[in-house]
Each structure stands twice: as C-alpha cells, then as structure tokens.
Amino acid sequence: MGQPGFTPPGFLALTIIEKQTPDLTIPCLKTPERSILYGDTSSKRDPRTYLNNVFSLYDYFRKEFYAPKEGQKRAKPEVPLVINTPGWVKGNGYDALVEMLRYIAPTHMVQVRISTESKNLPAGVFWLEEDQELSVSLIEIASARRDAYNRSVTIRKDASLIRDLKIFAYFRQCFPSDFSVDTFKELAQALIAHRPYVVPISKIKVKHLHCQVKHFERAETLLVVYMSTDVFVLVPSSEIFYALNGSIVGLAVSSAKNSDSEHATPWCVGLAIVRGIDVSKGIFYVLTPVPLSILEKVDLFLQGLLQIPTRLLQVPGCLSPYMSTNVLLQS
Numbered sequence: 001m002g003q004p005g006f007t008p009p010g011f012l013a014l015t016i017i018e019k020q021t022p023d024l025t026i027p028c029l030k031t032p033e034r035s036i037l038y039g040d041t042s043s044k045r046d047p048r049t050y051l052n053n054v055f056s057l058y059d060y061f062r063k064e065f066y067a068p069k070e071g072q073k074r075a076k077p078e079v080p081l082v083i084n085t086p087g088w089v090k091g092n093g094y095d096a097l098v099e100m101l102r103y104i105a106p107t108h109m110v111q112v113r114i115s116t117e118s119k120n121l122p123a124g125v126f127w128l129e130e131d132q133e134l135s136v137s138l139i140e141i142a143s144a145r146r147d148a149y150n151r152s153v154t155i156r157k158d159a160s161l162i163r164d165l166k167i168f169a170y171f172r173q174c175f176p177s178d179f180s181v182d183t184f185k186e187l188a189q190a191l192i193a194h195r196p197y198v199v200p201i202s203k204i205k206v207k208h209l210h211c212q213v214k215h216f217e218r219a220e221t222l223l224v225v226y227m228s229t230d231v232f233v234l235v236p237s238s239e240i241f242y243a244l245n246g247s248i249v250g251l252a253v254s255s256a257k258n259s260d261s262e263h264a265t266p267w268c269v270g271l272a273i274v275r276g277i278d279v280s281k282g283i284f285y286v287l288t289p290v291p292l293s294i295l296e297k298v299d300l301f302l303q304g305l306l307q308i309p310t311r312l313l314q315v316p317g318c319l320s321p322y323m324s325t326n327v328l329l330q331s
Contacts, residue, residue, distance in 0.1 A: 001038055001040065001041055001042065001043065001050075001086070002041040002086070002159060002163065003159060003162045003163065003166070004084070004166075005021075005028070005084055006028060006029060006030040006032065007029065007030075007032060007035060007166075008029075008166045008167050008170045008271060008306075009041050009163040009166055009167070009306065010037060010038055010039050010040060010041060010304060010306045011035050011036065011037055011038065011268070012035065012036045012038055012050075012053045012054060012057055013032035013033075013034070013035035013036070013057070014032055014033045014034045014035070014060065014061055015030050015033060016033050017030075027162075027165050027166050027168070029169050029170060029173070033064075034057060034267055035267065035268050035269075036053045036056065036057065036258055036265055036267065036268060037250035037252070037265070037268040037271075037302050037304060038050060038053055038304070039209035039210060039250065039302060039303070039305055039306060040209075040210060040304055040305045040306075041163060041305075041306075042088070043086065043088070043093075043096060044088075044092065044093075045210055045305075046210065047092055047095075047096050049265075050096065051096055051099055051100060053258070053265065054100055054103075056258035057258070058081075058103070058104055061081060065079045066079075083104065083106070085097060089119075089120075089121050094121075097121075097127070098126070098127040101127040102127055102128075105134060106136065107136065107137065108136065108137040108138075108139065109125075109136055109137070109138055109139065110139045110141065111138070111139070111140050111141070112141045112143070113140055113141065113142055113143065114142075114143045123140075124138065125138070163309075164184075164309040164311055167248075167306075167308075167309055168184060168187055168309065168311075168312075170271060170289065171187065171191065171271075171273065171287065171289065172187060173289035174190075174191070174194055174287060174288070174289045175190060175194070184309070184311040184312055184315065185315045187312065188312045188313075188315040189315065191273070191287055191312075194287060196275040196276070196285040196286055197272075197285070197286050197287070197288065197292070197295060198283055198284070198285060199283070199284040199285075199295075199298075200282055201277075201279075201282040201283060201284055202282055203299055204284065204298075204299060204300065204301055205254065205299060205300050205301070206244065206249075206300075206301045206303055207252075207265075207300060207301070207302050207303070208303050209250075209265075209302055209303065209305075210305060241277045241279060243303070244274050244277065244284075244301070244303065245274055245276065245277050246273075246274060246308065247273075247274050247303065247307070247308070248271055248272070248273055248274075248306045248307065248308060249271070249272055249274060249286075249302060249303050250268045250270075250271060250301065250302030250303075250304065251268065251269050251270045251271065251272055251288065251290055251294075251295065251298045251300075251301070251302075252265075252266040252267065252268050252269065252299075252300040252301075252302055253266060253267070253269065253297050253298055253299060253300065254266055254299050254300045265302075266300060266302075269290055269294050269297075269298065270288055270289065270290035270294075271288065271290075271306075272286040272287060272290070272301075273286065273288070273308060274286055274301075275287050
C-alpha cells in the first residue's frame with residue numbers, strides 16, 4: 001500500500017494487466033477491476049482490516065475469474081494472479097504474511113533474499129503447518145548488487161517521493177493528456193484554477209477509516225478515538241468540516257460492498273481533493289479525475305490518513321485556496 005504498482009498509495013487493488021508495462025520506475029496508473037481504500041501507507045495501524053481487505057479482493061478474483069457462471073458447465077480459463085506483497089516481514093508483518101499465504105495458497109512463491117540472513121524470511125514453505133503438504137514452486141533470487149565483501153547492497157529509494165509522484169500522476173488525470181503539467185508547481189496552479197465538481201453535503205456520508213467516532217453526551221460535541229494512540233479528542237460539531245476541507249478522500253458507493261458483512265468497506269472508485277466547503281449552501285467542492293457519470297453515484301467519502309503532498313502545498317500562493325472553508329469559490 002505504500003508504493004503500489006498501479007494505483008495511488010493507500011489502496012489494495014485488483015488490476016487486470018493486458019500488456020507489458022515497459023518501465024515500472026515511471027509512475028504507471030491503471031484503473032483497477034476492483035479496489036479498496038485502506039487509507040494508510042502501512043498495515044501497522046490495523047492489520048486485521050488489512051487482511052480482511054486482501055481476502056475480499058482474492059475472493060472476488062476467484063468468483064469472477066475462476067468460478068463458472070450460471071448456465072456454464074466449466075469455469076473460465078484460469079487467469080494467473082500475481083500478488084505484490086509488502087516488505088514488512090518481521091513481527092506483525094510476518095504474521096500477516098503467513099495468514100495471507102495460508103488463505104491464498106499460492107502455486108509459486110518468489111523470494112528475493114539478501115546476504116544478511118536475519119533480514120530474510122525463513123527458507124522453504126515456512127507458512128505451512130508441520131503436517132501440511134502443498135505443492136509450491138519456490139524461487140529464490142539473490143540480491144543483484146553486492147560489494148567487495150560479497151554483501152548485499154540495498155539501493156534506498158525515497159518512499160515519500162514515490163508516493164507523492166503517484167498522487168501527482170493521479171490528479172494529473174484531471175486534465176487532458178496534452179495539457180502541459182510537468183511539475184508540482186504547475187499541477188498546484190492548475191488544480192487551483194480547475195473548475196471543481198459540486199456535491200451536495202446532504203447526499204454524502206463520511207466514514208473515518210482509522211478512528212472511531214462516537215456521539216458524546218452533548219449533541220454539539222463528537223468523541224473521536226484514534227485507534228493507534230488511544231487519544232481521546234473532543235471535536236465541536238462546528239469544526240467537523242475543517243477535518244474534511246483540504247483533504248484527500250476516497251469516493252465510494254455505500255451499496256457496493258466488498259462482502260455481505262454490514263461492516264465491510266465499500267469498493268472505492270477513486271480519490272478526490274475536498275477543494276472547499278460552503279456550509280451555508282450545503283455544498284462540497286471536489287477535484288477528481290473520476291468521470292461525472294460515476295461521481296453522481298458516490299454517496300460516501302472515505303477519510304483515511306492520505307494527505308495532499310507538501311510539494312503541492314508549498315508552492316507560493318497555492319496554499320490558502322485549499323484551506324478556506326465557508327467560502328464560495330469563484331466560477
């Protein structure tokens with residue numbers, strides 16, 4: 001979820017690849033078959049929700065691409081599934097990986113190893129119980145770069161920059177492909193000048209993905225419990241819109257859920273920047289590349305921990321328009 005292959009950060013997604021991607025070092029976005037917004041760049045905050053989302057995507061894949069449809073005698077031709085797992089392989093990350101492998105039961109596993117054994121996963125089919133037998137093709141790849149002492153050399157990449165570039169590429173889609181937007185400064189200025197969509201506040205519900213929101217005894221106050229820190233924050237209802245204004249939200253249709261559970265997270269159709277809020281007129285102003293035909297069906301904003309890149313906010317003259325509330329935008 002930190003540096004996904006084909007979506008902005010914070011997503012778990014099933015993407016159909018029909019042709020080879022020439023260069024994965026360049027941000028490459030594809031519209032996924034289905035996607036779930038986890039809303040953070042690491043599963044550390046809520047590993048159980050992370051795993052449930054992974055399982056939901058896998059169940060959807062099995063149903064849509066393996067199971068026979070009504071009236072068919074046999075299943076569809078099997079489509080290969082490649083799962084890009086995170087690099088967190090110790091502690092809770094290891095436990096989550098083991099649970100994921102047991103649920104999905106892969107036919108092949110590719111493990112990239114380095115010379116420091118303590119940083120590698122165990123060899124073999126480490127996720128199976130002792131009495132379990134499963135035919136798995138194991139492929140181990142040694143580190144491609146080594147120093148004079150035959151030690152693995154890790155090329156460190158700026159993860160935050162990679163995430164910012166993915167968000168840049170995503171909101172770059174608000175403009176035609178021939179529109180000249182090549183830098184963060186140009187994108188910031190273009191987004192400020194771009195005409196936003198108008199979404200009625202009365203139509204939208206807001207779901208906080210990583211905190212529990214409870215009504216306090218006083219009607220004018222909400223109790224917000226942040227799951228990661230157990231910090232209790234009292235938020236006056238008059239300030240609630242400030243939490244949404246100038247933020248990135250997921251766009252979802254509440255009826256399109258990833259399972260039959262009432263607590264399931266709906267499929268997410270894209271991201272939007274809440275450009276401004278006019279409380280007096282009951283209007284959200286949002287910027288999004290999601291087509292209007294899909295946006296009209298959205299009735300749920302998913303608020304996670306994704307933020308507008310500081311590289312967009314640090315452009316002179318471009319900060320205040322994102323952060324103003326109760327102000328009508330000029331048409």
